[in-house]
Amino acid sequence: MKIAIIGTGYVGLITGTGLSSFGIDVTCVDTDKNKIELLNSGKLPIYEPQLEDLVQNNVKEGRLRFTGDLENVIRDNNVIFIAVGTPSNADGSTNLSGVRGAAKSIGENLNGYKLVVNKSTVPVGTGRFVHKIIEEYSDGLYEVEVASNPEFLREGAAVRDFFHPNRIVLGTSSEKALSVLTDIYRPLYLLETPFIKTNVETAELIKYAANSFLATKISFINEMANICSRTGANIADVSEALGLDQRIGKKFLHAGIGFGGSCFPKDLRSLVKQADSVGYDFILGKGVIEVNENQRRYAFKRIFDTFEGNLKGKIIAILGAAFKPETDDIRESPAMYLANKLLISQAIVRMYDPKALDNAKAVLPEIICTSNSYEAAEGADAVVLATEWNQFRHLDMHHLKSSMKGNLFFDFRNVYARQKAEDAELEYFAIGK
Numbered sequence: 431m432k433i434a435i436i437g438t439g440y441v442g443l444i445t446g447t448g449l450s451s452f453g454i455d456v457t458c459v460d461t462d463k464n465k466i467e468l469l470n471s472g473k474l475p476i477y478e479p480q481l482e483d484l485v486q487n488n489v490k491e492g493r494l495r496f497t498g499d500l501e502n503v504i505r506d507n508n509v510i511f512i513a514v515g516t517p518s519n520a521d522g523s524t525n526l527s528g529v530r531g532a533a534k535s536i537g538e539n540l541n542g543y544k545l546v547v548n549k550s551t552v553p554v555g556t557g558r559f560v561h562k563i564i565e566e567y568s569d570g571l572y573e574v575e576v577a578s579n580p581e582f583l584r585e586g587a588a589v590r591d592f593f594h595p596n597r598i599v600l601g602t603s604s605e606k607a608l609s610v611l612t613d614i615y616r617p618l619y620l621l622e623t624p625f626i627k628t629n630v631e632t633a634e635l636i637k638y639a640a641n642s643f644l645a646t647k648i649s650f651i652n653e654m655a656n657i658c659s660r661t662g663a664n665i666a667d668v669s670e671a672l673g674l675d676q677r678i679g680k681k682f683l684h685a686g687i688g689f690g691g692s693c694f695p696k697d698l699r700s701l702v703k704q705a706d707s708v709g710y711d712f713i714l715g716k717g718v719i720e721v722n723e724n725q726r727r728y729a730f731k732r733i734f735d736t737f738e739g740n741l742k743g744k745i746i747a748i749l750g751a752a753f754k755p756e757t758d759d760i761r762e763s764p765a766m767y768l769a770n771k772l773l774i775s776q777a778i779v780r781m782y783d784p785k786a787l788d789n790a791k792a793v794l795p796e797i798i799c800t801s802n803s804y805e806a807a808e809g810a811d812a813v814v815l816a817t818e819w820n821q822f823r824h825l826d827m828h829h830l831k832s833s834m835k836g837n838l839f840f841d842f843r844n845v846y847a848r849q850k851a852e853d854a855e856l857e858y859f860a861i862g863k
């Protein structure tokens with residue numbers, strides 16, 4: 431079995447590497463020459479736990495390679511996964527230019543039957559759109575099928591998620607396509623992973639439904655936290671009690687400054703737009719987005735108000751840049767939102783993140799990068815915990831306080847008990863408690 435993966439980002443690289451671990455011959459292709467050069471020199475363009483060894487082993491064993499030669503890769507492979515980025519347009523709809531580009535390249539280089547598998551998160555109906563473009567550029571000379579196999583991996587746990595997914599979703603329009611895909615994922619089937627076999631449109635929607643639901647849980651608990659902070663209730667206890675209800679479950683019930691990343695925000699915006707385009711007002715989705723955007727605004731306002739609206743020259747240490755722990759991804763990160771707002775208010779921002787500092791500095795060159803939490807806190811008027819990396823869970827509060835000039839500690843991920851911070855004479859602010 432031979433497979434090509436178009437797009438070698440978080441999803442393409444992990445899928446390609448994972449599939450090659452199943453013994454499949456995989457070629458990953460990307461238009462970004464730097465990325466391909468880096469990979470071919472044995473380095474990874476992203477940080478993801480356990481990935482480096484896995485890539486190196488599969489490359490060494492000759493089952494995994496990287497190239498920029500799209501034309502030959504398409505000609506040489508009959509199964510082609512599309513895993514390109516699908517960011518938001520300014521109006522919230524999905525920008526399909528990467529998908530369109532990939533489909534055009536496939537059409538232009540078609541030399542026989544191909545099964546094209548959409549792994550990118552794409553609006554319902556994109557399977558048909560991809561098929562149409564391929565036919566357009568190949569003059570309909572060869573048979574092409576387009577399937578949907580959405581990805582559910584979590585950055586930071588992506589390798590584990592690839593090998594132990596909760597389910598595999600296969601959206602196909604023929605027995606032939608279904609049988610090829612089932613064969614590809616057979617090692618997971620043997621591990622009793624549930625397979626959802628459905629049509630292309632349903633598979634496409636499942637991905638948006640999953641992300642929207644998870645985002646809804648986060649916005650829900652953040653609203654509860656906001657009610658707590660106005661009533662004297664404690665969100666930690668509310669979350670715990672809610673989570674123990676087995677119908678609800680514990681996950682995604684941690685109040686904080688809201689979700690970010692390359693998926694939840696854009697996928698929700700996209701689903702709102704998709705619903706709109708078929709005449710349906712996705713009221714809940716709009717609310718989830720609004721709550722999430724407000725949550726980071728409230729967090730900034732909390733800092734702003736504490737300094738009585740004058741942040742000029744104030745030194746603020748931000749712990750965390752990534753949108754969540756165990757990744758270097760800063761796309762739509764609440765931590766980066768705060769850093770930007772603080773810089774606009776003329777504060778001096780010192781930052782530490784175990785993996786995402788280079789990415790943060792590339793976007794906000796004014797931030798002062800530091801090599802650990804205590805160095806970030808040096809001379810700071812306030813420390814803001816913005817991403818709940820494990821490294822930030824056991825900070826020595828006395829050490830932190832002794833590094834600082836001021837005494838404000840904004841725990842925007844609700845990691846600490848108030849008493850622990852107050853014992854070190856820090857003034858403690860959290861979300862909903």
Ligand code: NAD
Binds near residue numbers: 442465552692
């Ligand atoms: P990414 O931005 O990290 O990578 C996309 C890659 O595609 C880039 O390297 C880019 O150069 C390449 N590319 C774009 N157009 C191309 C083309 N025409 N030909 C060849 N290469 C091209 O994106 P990602 O985070 O891997 O996400 C990819 C898709 O998977 C998106 O639709 C995303 O919503 C979805 N997804 C992402 C995650 C995640 O956690 N990152 C999880 C599940 C699903």
